[in-house]
Amino acid sequence: MNNNLKGYAAWISVCIVWGTTYLAIRIGVAHIPPMLFAGIRWIIAGIIFVSALKFIKKLPPIKDLKHIAVMGLLMLGFGNGLVVTGEQYISSGLAALLITTVPFWIVGFDSLALKKSDLNKYIVSGLLLGLVGVSAIFGDNWRDLFNKEYLIGVLSILGAVIAWSVGSVYSKHKRINAHPLMSAAVQMLVAGLAQTLLGILLGEMSQVHFNQEGIYSLAYLIVFGSILGYGSYIYAIEHLPLSLVSTYAYINPIIAVFLGWLVLNEKLNLYMIIAAVLIIAGVMLVKKGSETSIVKKMSGTQQST
Incomplete structure (x- = not known):
């Protein structure tokens, strides 16, 4: 399987797996305070990842560690940390809705980084x-934005979206001499240590209540959300256009709604099915637009030579 096909497989994995993590986070933060919950998750995942990879991949060069740390702090430290914080105050549905703005931010920041726009009609x-x-899908949740008690949650999610988007663009354009999966593993350790230290400083140790639900949600996020999900994301943005990879944020809510219907007997009506079709159509248009942009670039390069 070539890198491009592996990139698409990684992107599909992100689309599916991360759609399941909203529920796990919501359950987890009810028992373990946010920074320690996020920090423990990333430290354990990072240790497992590095231990498994060190036999087949080299550790990143010292000169690249600074850039890897920046990626980890932006995407996992602030990005994921603020999502966990936000889900204490708002519903997972509203969080998912706000996170769907990721593609707009990524495409915008990417255009600023390139000092030109690759946007097209598709x-x-x-x-x-x-x-x-x-x-x-989440139309009813818009009114939550006007409730004052949701303000902290909404601002946290928006901060997470911006941090994640900046980190994604930085990761795309800052080339490092490290395998993307090893880079992801080190990012997990950096973010996890920073979040755990912050949690200790905030006095979260006294609020920890380990129970079966909290431990299960933490274990799920470590294995699927962190090792499989984040590893796949880092690999995908190394080999596919950012505008395409970022569309995972449209597919994740579909997964969340399906799980709500399957596990919690939440409603699944015709409007949701129509919405799912619209989202998939949007993903296909972005994919076509990304491919069109690449073809134009290649044509321009050939003409200039």
Whole structure:
């Protein structure tokens, strides 16, 4: 399997696996305070990842550790940390809705980094269509934005979206001499240590209540959300256009809604099915737009030579 096919497989994994993590986070933070919950998750996942990879991959060069640390702190430290914080105050549905703005931020920051825009009619149409689809799924949650008690949660999720997007663009354009999976493992350790230290400083140790639900949710996030999910994400952005990879944020809520229907008997009606179709159509448009942009670049390069 070539790198491009592996990249698509990694992207599909992110689309599916991360859609299941909202529920696990919501359960976990009810028993373990946010920074320690996130920190323990990433430290354990990082140790497992590094231990498994060191036999087949080299540790990153010293000169690249600074850049890897920046990626880890942005995407996992602030990005994931603020999601965990936000889900203490708002529903997982509203969190998922806000996180669907990731593609807009990533495409915008990517254009700023390149000092030019690769947007075309397909990408713009796809992003807008996807947002309409997600809005249809979580339409009732919009009114939560006007409740004062949700303000901290909403601001936390928006901060997470921005940090994640900046980290993704930084990761895409800052080339390092390390295997993407080993880079992901080191990022987990950096973020986990920072979050755990912050949790201790905030006095979260006295609030920890380990029980079966908390431990199960933590274990699930370590294995699937961290090792499989984040490893796949890092690999995907190494080999695929960011505008395409970022569309995982449209698919994750579909998974969340399906799980709610399957596990918690939440409603699944015709409007949600239509919304799912709109989201998938949006993803296909962004994919077409990304491919069109690449073809134009290649044509321009050939003409210039």
